[in-house]
Amino acid sequence: DRHEHGVAVLTLDVDNFKLVNDSLGHEAGDDLIAALAERLRGAVRETDLIARQGGDEFLLLLADIEPTPGPAGTDGVTLAAIQVADRVQQLLESPFELDGTELYASVSVGISLYPADATDAGGLLRNADAAMFRAKRSGPGGYVVHHADDADARTKLSLSTRLRKAVDQQSWTLHYQPLIELGTGDMYGVEALIRWPDPNGGMLAPGEFIPLAEEMGLIDAIGGWVVEEIGRQDAIWRAEGIELEIGFNLSPRQLWQDDPVGRIARQVRSAGMDPARVTVEITESTAMNDPDHTLDVLYGFKDEGLRLAIDDFGTGYSSLSRLRYMPVDVLKIDRTFVREVHTDPQSASMVSAIIALANNLGMEPLAEGIETEDEWRFLADRGCPFGQGFYFSRPIPAEQITAMHRRAGLHVIEGGLAI
Known part of the structure; x- marks a missing residue:
């Protein structure tokens, strides 16, 4: 039954992407995004979805994950999502070459899981975003798994909204x-x-x-x-x-x-x-x-x-x-x-x-x-x-x-x- 399987949403944000645009130009930034998207294909199954959400954000949707428990009691959905996050970081260990310049890139990853963390698409996306902001606060190249009771992650998500408002005012x-x-x-x-x-x-x-x-x-x-x-x-x-x-x-x-x-x-x-x-x-x-x-x-x-x-x-x-x-x-x-x-x-x-x-x-x-x-x-x-x-x-x-x-x-x- 399809409903017995889990789903994971991973939000990826390129660390320090604005610095690439500012120092090498927007064309180099676009080239980096394209090259990064190509590498991401190696981290997921053919049945998984890769989408570009915005300038430097990607979304990975991992569907139909077997909920079989993993080591140390980790559920299969969490384990599968973490394995993908690890594969993404491994695929970014080698440098990109942009117009003759070698450049290393990393991404911060936020993970939200169905059904343990959220039960609808909007909730999964919001929670993955919140977890991604937490990952960024911990330093580049990390991932954070959101939990349903993680009020701190929701606070980090609202921080970005309040920050934009503070700049305006x-x-x-x-x-x-x-x-x-x-x-x-x-x-x-x-x-x-x-x-x-x-x-x-x-x-x-x-x-x-x-x-x-x-x-x-x-x-x-x-x-x-x-x-x-x-x-x-x-x-x-x-x-x-x-x-x-x-x-x-x-x-x-x-x-x-x-x-x-x-x-x-x-x-x-x-x-x-x-x-x-x-x-x-x-x-x-x-x-x-x-x-x-x-x-x-x-x-x-x-x-x-x-x-x-x-x-x-x-x-x-x-x-x-x-x-x-x-x-x-x-x-x-x-x-x-x-x-x-x-x-x-x-x-x-x-x-x-x-x-x-x-x-x-x-x-x-x-x-x-x-x-x-x-x-x-x-x-x-x-x-x-x-x-x-x-x-x-x-x-x-x-x-x-x-x-x-x-x-x-x-x-x-x-x-x-x-x-």
């Missing part, structure tokens, strides 16, 4: 974390960090929605709003006699947008900001992902008078020969090295080496994630001039920065350091 806010001169305890600047007041409650940090925004192609709109809001807030502070350096983060995708330098420089100028007080931050891994392209963009920012910072330094795989040619002003030491730096000899050696490296390259070292007085004093004693972290202040709304300034001038820590 610009429902964001910026919090600012003080940047501190470690020798005096004075605040000389702030790092602007986007927050999303979620309608479902709470305040979402960037890590909870920026990766999804990048995948959905929404990051340009969000990034544009951040720079505009920084300019608006800086004008308010300047009117109150407060002049601070302001840094903000540039995502990997923004580096590949059309004319990122021109866009940002125009926004900074139209806001009346002094470019020398604006710092563009990119992570170490972003800087080294395509160093030649990155170098062009960084020099573009420098030509416009903006400052540049490498964020999370020490966590990536920097080529020191490339780093020396980058027009970087600030090297931000990642918090993983700063934590317990005063008690862990290995961390202490690493931090001391990065401080020396920055100084030798003509860059300013700045320590991230300072949470204790001991860490602060250790860093200041080792010659690290700048830092930020919860010991001084968490990221806070703009009005609290204003209040902090009115209460104690720029002095954040009572007494400073006796050095």
Whole structure:
């Protein structure tokens, strides 16, 4: 009887597909999709259905699956779907060749099962989509099987809908974390960090929605709003006699947008900001992902008078020969090295080496994630001039920065350091 058999729906989304389009062009993106579709045929039976749902999404429909239990009590429908997901990933292990360029691709897979997970086509599609978003959040090249009671997966699906609405309504806010001169305890600047007041409650940090925004192609709109809001807030502070350096983060995708330098420089100028007080931050891994392209963009920012910072330094795989040619002003030491730096000899050696490296390259070292007085004093004693972290202040709304300034001038820590 046909109704005794199971059905599996697999939603596949190509990881980082927008980056392929942005870097190699839309024709290369189309060629990749066609080549990928051909490989997918090797993962399924002739009776299974392969369909392209959208720009970089595929749908696999596995029908008439025997529900015979598999190993460790796994039902046959689940087992068959997982085997297909595994075969898909195996078939993508070898590179694609696009116009003479070798390219590796992966897909994130969401799986929904009939009858265990949903009993109608709409439910299967929705649940497979939700599971796919969960897979993306876990990193590229994974799969997630949806379960009927998986409220978390439904939350991830609704996140994409709410994210689109937030972009349309610009429902964001910026919090600012003080940047501190470690020798005096004075605040000389702030790092602007986007927050999303979620309608479902709470305040979402960037890590909870920026990766999804990048995948959905929404990051340009969000990034544009951040720079505009920084300019608006800086004008308010300047009117109150407060002049601070302001840094903000540039995502990997923004580096590949059309004319990122021109866009940002125009926004900074139209806001009346002094470019020398604006710092563009990119992570170490972003800087080294395509160093030649990155170098062009960084020099573009420098030509416009903006400052540049490498964020999370020490966590990536920097080529020191490339780093020396980058027009970087600030090297931000990642918090993983700063934590317990005063008690862990290995961390202490690493931090001391990065401080020396920055100084030798003509860059300013700045320590991230300072949470204790001991860490602060250790860093200041080792010659690290700048830092930020919860010991001084968490990221806070703009009005609290204003209040902090009115209460104690720029002095954040009572007494400073006796050095």
